[in-house]
Amino acid sequence: MATSAVTIRTLGLIGAGNMAEALLRGVLKAGLVTKQGVIASDISLERRTLFEKDLGVKATTDNRAVVTHGDVLVLCVKPQQVDEVLAGVAPVFEPQRHLLASICAGVPTARLEKPLPAGARVVRVMPNTPMLVGLGASCISGGKHATDRDLAAVEALFSSAGIVMRVPEPMIDAVTGLSGSGPAYLFYLVEAMVDAGVAEGFTKEQALKLAARTCLGAAKMLEETGLPPEELRKRVTSPNGTTQAAVERLDSDGVKAKIAAAVRRAAERSRELGRGS
Numbered sequence: 001m002a003t004s005a006v007t008i009r010t011l012g013l014i015g016a017g018n019m020a021e022a023l024l025r026g027v028l029k030a031g032l033v034t035k036q037g038v039i040a041s042d043i044s045l046e047r048r049t050l051f052e053k054d055l056g057v058k059a060t061t062d063n064r065a066v067v068t069h070g071d072v073l074v075l076c077v078k079p080q081q082v083d084e085v086l087a088g089v090a091p092v093f094e095p096q097r098h099l100l101a102s103i104c105a106g107v108p109t110a111r112l113e114k115p116l117p118a119g120a121r122v123v124r125v126m127p128n129t130p131m132l133v134g135l136g137a138s139c140i141s142g143g144k145h146a147t148d149r150d151l152a153a154v155e156a157l158f159s160s161a162g163i164v165m166r167v168p169e170p171m172i173d174a175v176t177g178l179s180g181s182g183p184a185y186l187f188y189l190v191e192a193m194v195d196a197g198v199a200e201g202f203t204k205e206q207a208l209k210l211a212a213r214t215c216l217g218a219a220k221m222l223e224e225t226g227l228p229p230e231e232l233r234k235r236v237t238s239p240n241g242t243t244q245a246a247v248e249r250l251d252s253d254g255v256k257a258k259i260a261a262a263v264r265r266a267a268e269r270s271r272e273l274g275r276g277s
């Protein structure tokens with residue numbers, strides 16, 4: 001990741017919701033930009049107050065002021081607000097000066113470029129909710145005019161709140177199916193483990209604590225050992241033991257194929273939403 005050489009003089013956040021807050025906390029902590037270099041806009045007074053009081057950055061209702069102040073802009077509004085917001089800031093957007101990154105799910109770079117002046121440099125980002133705790137997994141794709149330097153700047157920004165991978169834009173729907181919706185798959189697994197734990201006699205709190213810690217510990221083992229999941233699984237599976245009995249049950253019930261089908265369905269749904277259906 002070519003992130004260390006990147007400096008961002010001024011950052012503008014359009015939309016100061018949960019994801020913008022997570023990103024800003026990461027960026028400030030990493031020292032990528034100073035508080036004085038940041039401005040955020042939001043229609044909600046509560047969000048502006050939080051950004052000003054808790055995060056110490058300037059906040060406004062005026063999206064154009066964000067574009068006037070910021071060189072690197074991140075669009076963090078809901079997807080259905082994108083066209084209106086971009087049309088509003090287009091008159092003050094300068095393609096030579098500004099770089100626009102967008103985290104708006106399902107909005108392609110072509111749709112971001114359309115309302116902006118010709119030559120606008122845009123980068124599409126697909127983050128996920130663990131960004132809220134600094135452990136996001138984001139994928140990025142550049143639009144028609146985005147340069148390698150632009151991608152490096154966006155990579156630096158989002159690396160401050162997790163990991164970043166560059167992918168070709170047609171892959172973004174698959175990203176949505178895997179890491180975008182992925183946290184929900186794990187929450188679903190934890191829900192099932194908790195129910196099973198309760199059926200075995202634990203209280204809900206006990207079962208949740210054990211299941212959540214098990215997920216966290218297993219994920220940490222994957223990252224820290226760098227070993228493939230099959231190998232780590234083999235290491236906890238003694239012949240004829242408890243884990244083997246459980247995994248055989250998962251295999252005979254076709255659980256792997258069902259997870260694959262779920263990821264495929266989410267990616268397909270992302271394509272459908274992108275087409276507006």
Ligand SMILES: NC(=O)c1ccc[n+]([C@@H]2O[C@H](COP(=O)([O-])OP(=O)(O)OC[C@H]3O[C@@H](n4cnc5c(N)ncnc54)[C@H](OP(=O)(O)O)[C@@H]3O)[C@@H](O)[C@H]2O)c1
Pocket residue numbers: 014015016017018019020041042043044047063076077078079081085103104105126127128129180
């Ligand atoms: N959460 C995720 O896991 C995730 C993952 C990938 C991508 N994303 C994308 O991230 C984006 C932001 O999500 P979020 O969860 O941070 O949403 P959010 O908390 O609702 O943030 C959006 C903020 O923008 C404000 N806003 C609405 N209209 C505006 C306007 N015209 N100008 C300026 N601000 C405006 C909203 O105010 P009001 O609430 O008052 O309307 C809200 O505070 C979405 O596009 C979503 O698709 C989210």
